[in-house]
Amino acid sequence: xxxxxxxxxxxxxxxxxxxxxxxxxxxxxxxxxxxxxxxxxxxxxxxxxxxxxxxxxxxxxxxxxxxxxxxxxxxxxxxxxxxxxxxxxxxxxxxxxxxxxxxxxxxxxxxxxxxxxxxxxxxxxxxxxxxxxxxxxxxxxxxxxxxxxxxxxxxxxxxxxxxxxxxxxxxxxxxxxxxxxxxxxxxxxxxxxxxxxxxxxxxxxxxxxxxxxxxxxxxxxxxxxxxxxxxxxxxxxxxxxxxxxxxxxxxx
Amino acid sequence: xxxxxxxxxxxxxxxxxxxxxxxxxxxxxxxxxxxxxxxxxxxxxxxxxxxxxxxxxxxxxxxxxxxxxxxxxxxxxxxxxxxxxxxxxxxxxxxxxxxxxxxxxxxxxxxxxxxxxxxxxxxxxxxxxxxxxxxxxxxxxxxxxxxxxxxxxxxxxxxxxxxxxxxxxxxxxxxxxxxxxxxxxxxxxxxxxxxxxxxxxxxxxxxxxxxxxxxxxxxxxxxxxxxxxxxxxxxxxxxxxxxxxxxxxxxx
Numbered sequence: 357x358x359x360x361x362x363x364x365x366x367x368x369x370x371x372x373x374x375x376x377x378x379x380x381x382x383x384x385x386x387x388x389x390x391x392x393x394x395x396x397x398x399x400x401x402x403x404x405x406x407x408x409x410x411x412x413x414x415x416x417x418x419x420x421x422x423x424x425x426x427x428x429x430x431x432x433x434x435x436x437x438x439x440x441x442x443x444x445x446x447x448x449x450x451x452x453x454x455x456x457x458x459x460x461x462x463x464x465x466x467x468x469x470x471x472x473x474x475x476x477x478x479x480x481x482x483x484x485x486x487x488x489x490x491x492x493x494x495x496x497x498x499x500x501x502x503x504x505x506x507x508x509x510x511x512x513x514x515x516x517x518x519x520x521x522x523x524x525x526x527x528x529x530x531x532x533x534x535x536x537x538x539x540x541x542x543x544x545x546x547x548x549x550x551x552x553x554x555x556x557x558x559x560x561x562x563x564x565x566x567x568x569x570x571x572x573x574x575x576x577x578x579x580x581x582x583x584x585x586x587x588x589x590x591x592x593x594x595x596x597x598x599x600x601x602x603x604x605x606x607x608x
Numbered sequence: 609x610x611x612x613x614x615x616x617x618x619x620x621x622x623x624x625x626x627x628x629x630x631x632x633x634x635x636x637x638x639x640x641x642x643x644x645x646x647x648x649x650x651x652x653x654x655x656x657x658x659x660x661x662x663x664x665x666x667x668x669x670x671x672x673x674x675x676x677x678x679x680x681x682x683x684x685x686x687x688x689x690x691x692x693x694x695x696x697x698x699x700x701x702x703x704x705x706x707x708x709x710x711x712x713x714x715x716x717x718x719x720x721x722x723x724x725x726x727x728x729x730x731x732x733x734x735x736x737x738x739x740x741x742x743x744x745x746x747x748x749x750x751x752x753x754x755x756x757x758x759x760x761x762x763x764x765x766x767x768x769x770x771x772x773x774x775x776x777x778x779x780x781x782x783x784x785x786x787x788x789x790x791x792x793x794x795x796x797x798x799x800x801x802x803x804x805x806x807x808x809x810x811x812x813x814x815x816x817x818x819x820x821x822x823x824x825x826x827x828x829x830x831x832x833x834x835x836x837x838x839x840x841x842x843x844x845x846x847x848x849x850x851x852x853x854x855x856x857x858x859x860x
Contacts, residue, residue: 432742490684
């Protein structure tokens with residue numbers, strides 16, 4: 357969706373080192389925003405984005421118009437896989453339908469051998485992986501690690517919204533995920549105990565509204581009662597006017 | 609779906625004369641059947657089908673298992689375009705979702721330059737065309753004319769179900785479509801008048817149940833009040849235990 361930061365550019369670097377030709381799409385996809393979301397406010401610094409991609413060495417940038425992707429009579433959509441229903445799916449009901457439809461369309465227009473997605477949007481990656489497998493799309497989906505600011509804040513195009521004290525409160529997401537990793541390392545196996553500690557830590561830090569703060573199965577994203585093997589801790593919450601998400605895979 | 613007749617083989621011939629390599633899929637797709645439909649009874653004469661395709665000169669036949677196309681955790685589907693909602697969509701609610709999903713999957717597995725579909729399933733062709741356009745699938749969809757028995761009955765794998773008097777009653781579909789063409793040629797422009805004559809003719813011929821008998825817009829499939837330019841007449845009805853469909857494009 358553009359407004360490129362170091363996280364996006366790490367996908368470009370990964371592609372450049374893995375493949376022969378690197379194509380980047382920049383498209384603020386309206387169908388994955390809810391009416392109450394920040395579609396109109398979403399940053400679109402196209403000239404800066406293009407300059408960053410030029411410097412990074414991308415071979416092709418695809419910047420379609422909304423009317424090009426969604427002509428007036430376009431009514432087909434993708435009904436996303438099961439894994440889309442929980443977490444983000446509960447709070448943003450038509451979000452993954454929009455994501456799946458646009459990703460499928462982009463992969464038809466640019467039939468990439470490999471498509472790179474950030475692990476920051478962990479559930480999105482899981483949904484896209486399952487969609488591509490279910491629909492037999494001939495593209496391999498590769499996840500790339502979250503890139504963080506030096507103080508731990510996960511890179512996001514929405515971080516520019518974080519003014520004054522919110523920027524500091526936002527650090528509590530990463531701190532909470534680190535706490536979970538540490539607790540599991542120290543032998544904690546009670547999922548519900550971990551999750552209530554997550555909530556408490558976020559609230560104590562001044563987070564205004566928690567959509568979810570869970571320890572889940574890394575594939576199905578079902579909440580885990582007893583931690584055994586790998587899990588993923590995921591958080592979505594409101595910091596001031598900004599909704600932030602973050603996650604951490606804990607290999608146990 | 610196999611049980612190949614001269615209609616299917618005309619698609620193979622068209623492909624052979626148009627393209628370099630002709631691939632045929634044979635797959636009785638369970639997701640396009642309703643629980644009350646004839647999935648279990650649907651004919652599957654695979655050896656005869658393969659022999660017919662060998663003789664016709666097809667280069668490749670793809671005969672996947674159901675579990676290969678729909679593994680256990682496969683939950684993504686295609687939400688079909690607007691044009692799927694009327695006619696067949698009213699009587700077979702999840703039919704086109706099944707059709708669109710399997711066609712998309714087949715076109716990902718075998719990314720054909722051109723895919724040939726029979727005009728016998730007129731609405732299916734319209735739905736697939738729109739789906740492929742909406743999702744930017746890089747395959748051209750070509751329609752091929754209905755192939756009929758010498759007495760006018762449209763070729764169908766379900767014609768084998770027509771025993772004794774039903775075979776004769778089945779001719780009323782073609783006869784009714786010819787009547788509509790003739791009436792329009794003679795200047796009739798009242799869509800509703802034409803449609804009530806269609807119903808009457810079908811009932812008089814012994815058709816037991818009419819799902820629809822309409823004069824419609826060839827693209828949107830909306831019922832036409834005033835015939836002006838091209839229309840398509842479409843019929844779906846029950847003859848004995850067998851549901852038959854037929855149609856005729858009338859260029860006015």
